[in-house]
Amino acid sequence: MFFRLATQSLWHRKGSVIVAFLAITISVFILLAVEHIRHQVKQNFSSTISGVDLIVGARTGDINLLLYSVFRIGDATQNIDWQSYQNISQQKGVAWSVPISLGDSHKGYRVVGTSKEYFTYFKYGQRQVLHFAQGHVFEGVFDVVVGAEVAKQLGYKLGSKIILAHGTAQTSFSMHDDTPFTVVGILSPTGTPVDRSVFISLGAMEAIHLNWKNGIRLPGKTVKLDELTEQYLQPKTITAFMLGLKNKITTFHLQREINNYQPEALSAIIPGVTLSRLWQMLSSVEMALSLISLMVLLAALLGLAAMLLSSIRERLREIAVLRALGMGPWRILLLIELEAVLITGAAVVSAFLLLMLIINGWGDAILANYGIAVSGNLFTLSNLYLCLGVFASGVVIALIPAITAYTRALHSRLTEN
Amino acid sequence: MTVSVKNLQFQYKANAKPTLSIPEWQIPTGASVFIYGPSGHGKSTLLNILAGILPCKQSEIEMGGQRLDKMSARQRDRFRARHIGYVFQQFNLINYLNIIDNIKLAADVAHKKVSRHDITQLLTALQIPESVWQHPAAQLSIGQQQRVAIARALIKQPDFLLVDEPTSSLDKNNRDAFMQLLMRHCEDRDVTLLFVSHDEQLQRFFEHSVSLESLNQVN
Numbered sequence: 001m002f003f004r005l006a007t008q009s010l011w012h013r014k015g016s017v018i019v020a021f022l023a024i025t026i027s028v029f030i031l032l033a034v035e036h037i038r039h040q041v042k043q044n045f046s047s048t049i050s051g052v053d054l055i056v057g058a059r060t061g062d063i064n065l066l067l068y069s070v071f072r073i074g075d076a077t078q079n080i081d082w083q084s085y086q087n088i089s090q091q092k093g094v095a096w097s098v099p100i101s102l103g104d105s106h107k108g109y110r111v112v113g114t115s116k117e118y119f120t121y122f123k124y125g126q127r128q129v130l131h132f133a134q135g136h137v138f139e140g141v142f143d144v145v146v147g148a149e150v151a152k153q154l155g156y157k158l159g160s161k162i163i164l165a166h167g168t169a170q171t172s173f174s175m176h177d178d179t180p181f182t183v184v185g186i187l188s189p190t191g192t193p194v195d196r197s198v199f200i201s202l203g204a205m206e207a208i209h210l211n212w213k214n215g216i217r218l219p220g221k222t223v224k225l226d227e228l229t230e231q232y233l234q235p236k237t238i239t240a241f242m243l244g245l246k247n248k249i250t251t252f253h254l255q256r257e258i259n260n261y262q263p264e265a266l267s268a269i270i271p272g273v274t275l276s277r278l279w280q281m282l283s284s285v286e287m288a289l290s291l292i293s294l295m296v297l298l299a300a301l302l303g304l305a306a307m308l309l310s311s312i313r314e315r316l317r318e319i320a321v322l323r324a325l326g327m328g329p330w331r332i333l334l335l336i337e338l339e340a341v342l343i344t345g346a347a348v349v350s351a352f353l354l355l356m357l358i359i360n361g362w363g364d365a366i367l368a369n370y371g372i373a374v375s376g377n378l379f380t381l382s383n384l385y386l387c388l389g390v391f392a393s394g395v396v397i398a399l400i401p402a403i404t405a406y407t408r409a410l411h412s413r414l415t416e417n
Numbered sequence: 418m419t420v421s422v423k424n425l426q427f428q429y430k431a432n433a434k435p436t437l438s439i440p441e442w443q444i445p446t447g448a449s450v451f452i453y454g455p456s457g458h459g460k461s462t463l464l465n466i467l468a469g470i471l472p473c474k475q476s477e478i479e480m481g482g483q484r485l486d487k488m489s490a491r492q493r494d495r496f497r498a499r500h501i502g503y504v505f506q507q508f509n510l511i512n513y514l515n516i517i518d519n520i521k522l523a524a525d526v527a528h529k530k531v532s533r534h535d536i537t538q539l540l541t542a543l544q545i546p547e548s549v550w551q552h553p554a555a556q557l558s559i560g561q562q563q564r565v566a567i568a569r570a571l572i573k574q575p576d577f578l579l580v581d582e583p584t585s586s587l588d589k590n591n592r593d594a595f596m597q598l599l600m601r602h603c604e605d606r607d608v609t610l611l612f613v614s615h616d617e618q619l620q621r622f623f624e625h626s627v628s629l630e631s632l633n634q635v636n
Contacts, residue, residue: 012553321511326498328494413470414468
C-alpha cells in the first residue's frame with residue numbers, strides 16, 4: 001500500500017513528474033552516450049596500430065610523426081633519404097621494415113606509397129592483420145588498393161579507374177591525370193585511418209612525379225609506360241618507415257641509435273608510448289565532456305528536487321492526514337524518497353534502453369558518418385557503476401525535499417490551522 | 418477503554434502561558450463525550466495531546482491502561498495507528514487515492530489485516546454509493562467525504578475516536594444524518610468517542626457533554 005501511495009501520488013502530479021522524468025532521462029542518456037563513445041574512441045584510438053616497434057621519420061616532434069604516419073593528419077616537414085632507410089633497415093636486430101611515402105591525395109583521402117610488406121606487417125587492434133575484402137595487393141605500377149571507407153564513399157569496385165591529386169588539399173587543381181590508376185584491392189573495414197587511405201606502391205609514387213618538379217607538372221612531357229623499369233622507379237626519398245624488431249628488448253637501444261644517426265637528423269618513436277602521450281593531450285577534452293554531462297545530470301536532479309520540494313507545500317494537508325493515520329515522520333521521509341527513486345529509476349532504465357536502441361539501430365550509420373565504431377554492448381561494469389551512481393545521487397538530492405517533508409511531518413498538527 | 422487525565426499542563430513554548438491545564442478528568446469506556454467551546458481555547462490542542470501528536474511529558478495521560486506521557490514519539494505513532502481513529506473538520510482523505518485505497522491505507526498503517534469485504538460492508542453501512550468507491554476522494558461531495566472519513570477511522574477497529582468539528586461544512590440535514598450515523602456506529606462498536614465543536618446544538622446527540630472552559634483551569 002505504501003508503494004501504491006507513492007505511485008498514485010506521482011500519477012496525481014503526472015505533468016510535473018513527466019517533465020522531471022524526461023529531464024533526467026535525457027541527461028542520463030547524454031551521460032551514458034558520452035561515456036560510451038569516449039570509451040569506444042579511446043579503444044579505437046589505441047587500436048590504430050599494433051605490432052610495429054618503431055616508426056622513423058625526419059627529425060620532428062614525436063606526436064607530429066605519429067599523426068602523419070599513422071593518423072594521416074598533417075604533413076611531414078622533411079623527407080628522409082632512401083639510403084638512410086636502407087642503412088637502418090638492414091641492421092642486425094631488424095626483422096622487417098615498411099617504407100611510407102606521403103604527400104598526395106585522392107578526393108580528400110590520403111595516398112600512401114608503400115611496399116607490399118605493409119599488408120603483411122601492419123597490424124591494428126589486437127594484432128589483427130589487414131584483410132582484403134576483394135582483390136589483392138598491388139602488382140603493377142598503376143595498381144591501387146583502397147581502404148573500406150574510400151571504396152564505400154566513392155563507390156569504387158575492382159577495376160575502377162581513379163586519378164590521384166597532387167598535394168593533400170581536399171580540392172586540388174593539380175591532378176595526376178596523365179597517370180590513371182586501377183583499383184585492384186579493397187580492404188575490409190578496420191575502424192582505423194587505414195579505412196581512409198589509398199595505397200600505391202613506392203614505384204608508382206615515383207612514376208606519377210616523374211614529369212613534376214616543385215609541385216608543378218612540366219609541360220610537354222608525358223610518362224611513357226614502357227620506360228618505367230624497376231631501377232628507374234627507385235625512390236630517392238621517403239617520408240617515414242615502420243620497423244619490426246627481432247627482439248623487443250633492443251627497441252630502446254635502436255631508438256637511441258636512430259635518434260643519434262649521423263648522416264641525417266631522424267626521429268624514432270615507439271607507437272604505443274606516443275599514442276598514450278597523445279591520448280593524454282586529448283584527455284582534457286575528454287574530461288570536459290564528462291564534466292559537462294555530469295553538470296547536465298546535476299541540473300536535472302536538482303530539477304527533480306525542486307519539483308518534489310514545491311509539491312511538499314501542496315501536500316501539507318496530506319502529511320497531516322498521514323500523521324493522523326499513525327504514520328511516523330520517517331515513513332513520510334521515505335515516501336518522498338520512494339517517489340524520487342521511482343522517477344530516477346524509470347529515467348535511468350529509459351535512458352539505457354534508448355541508448356541501446358540507438359546504438360543497435362544506428363550503429364552502422366555512426367561508423368559510416370563519424371568513423372566511430374560503437375559496440376552494442378552496454379552491459380559493462382562501468383555503465384553499471386554509472387547507473388548506480390546516478391541512482392545514488394538521485395537518492396541523496398531527494399533528501400532535500402524528503403527532509404523538508406520530515407520536519408513538516410514532525411511539526412504537523414491534526415487541525416486545519 | 419477509559420481515558421484518564423491527571424495534572425495535564427501544556428504550553429507550546431517553555432515559560433509561556435499554559436494553553437491547557439486540566440487537574441483531573443476521566444472518560445469511561447464506551448462513552449461518547451461532547452466538548453464544546455469557542456475556537457482558540459485549546460480544543461484542538463487537547464485532541465492533539467490525546468492523539469499523541471503533541472508530547473506532554475509532565476502529565477499523566479492514560480488511555481486504555483497505557484501511559485501516553487511515558488511513550489516515545491515512535492510508540493505514540495504506533496499507538497495512534499492501532500487504537501485511535503481521527504476525523505478532521507474536512508479534507509480527511511488522500512485526494513488522489515480512491516475511496517477503497519484510502520481506507521486500505523489506514524488499515525495498512527495500523528498493520529491490521531482487512532478484507533475487501535470488510536471495507537465494502539462498512540462503506541455500505543455508511544451509505545457511500547458503490548458507484549463512487551473507485552473514484553478519487555477529491556471527486557466526492559463533502560458529505561460523502563466525511564462519511565468515508567468515519568469508515569476509514571472505524572476500519573481498524575479503534576478503541577478511541579477523536580472527532581474535530583466534522584460537520585462545520587455540512588448543511589443542517591446532512592449534519593444530522595452524519596451525526597446519527599456516527600453515533601450509531603460508535604455505539605455498535607463500543608468505541609469511546611470524543612467530539613469537539615463550537616456548535617452547542619450538537620449536544621443533544623451525546624450522553625456526556627462538557628464545556629472546555631469548565632475543564633480547563635487556565636484563565
